Amino acid sequence: MVDLKEKLASYSIDLLNNKRVIGIGTGKTVRALIERIYQNKDKFIDKLFITSSIDSEIRLRDHGFNVISIYTGTRPEIYIDSFDHIFYLDQIDKSVMIKGGGGALFREKILATYSNYxxxxxxxxxxxTNETIIRVPIEVLPFAQGYVMDYLKKKEISIKPRESDSKIGTIFSDNGNMILDIYINSDRNLCELDLELKRVTGVLETGIFCNNLIDKVIIANNEDEVKVVTREENT
Known part of the structure; x- marks a missing residue:
């Protein structure tokens, strides 16, 4: 069977060749990309990387690459990341993604917002493609957790703290904030929900990425096919 993560890494690495400052996301697919970058170390050793998570930063540093802190405010020329779900793929001007399954949604959205591509x-x-119940992560100030959960439950939004099989208790982000998961029907207007949630005091960010943060999407399937969808104005 085709290793889709490896295939995506091989296909997308060429997009980084002519960039000097590269933003790198988080997750298992991104880990495969980092390994592919390492296999082509000579091409990337002089580049600068900014990461959305400590995990990606450590992996790049361990391979000898130059990683600069997100605190510098340096804008990546390109930001590359994976995602949990995407809606309206064939209408990229309307596409919406859910990200943050690894708990790095806030830094991911910061880098996506301030990257050139x-x-x-x-x-x-x-x-x-079908209506379903989806999980959307939100990052919340720890001392506001009880208030946020109570408020959203009164709005009839299903919500619970993110937990892990390998850790007892709530998951915290690299920023020291709590990750909560809400469960909603996928036919809801997600971009309106993003704005609604961020108006709740104590909510810092959501894992909803609207089309203004999406320039190119690369999809691989088990038939060894790759589909690329690009916003026309950014080709």
């Missing part, structure tokens, strides 16, 4: 890579199984 945004590329996302993922498997075809993550393309949502």
């Amino acid at each position: 945004r590329v996302y890579i993922g498997e075809s199984s993550k393309v949502v």
Whole structure:
């Protein structure tokens, strides 16, 4: 069977060759990309990387690459990341993504917002075409958790703290904030929900990435096919 993460890494690495400052996201697919970058170390050793997570930063540093802090405010020329779900793939001007399954949604959105160009890579199984219940992560100030959960429950939004099989208790982001998950029907207007949630005092960011943060999407499937969808104004 085709290793889709490896295929996506191989296909997308060429997009980084002529860039000096590269933003790198988080997750298993991105880990495969980092390994592919390492296999081509001579081409990337003089480049600068900015990461959305400590995990990606450590992996790049361990391979001998130059990683600069997100605190510098340096804008990546390109940002590349994976995603959890994408809606309306064939209408990229309307596409919406859910990200943050690894808990790095706030830094991911910071880098996506301030990068010159945004590329996302993922498997075809993550393309949502039917109505379903989806999980959307939100990052919340720890001392506001109780208030936020109570407020959203009164709005009839299902919500619970993110937990892990390998850790007892709520998951915290690299920023020291709590990750909560809400569960909603996928036919809801997600971009309106993004704005609604961020108006709740204590909510810092959501894992909803609207089309203004999406320039190119690369999808791989088990038939060894790759589909690329690009915003026309950014080709």
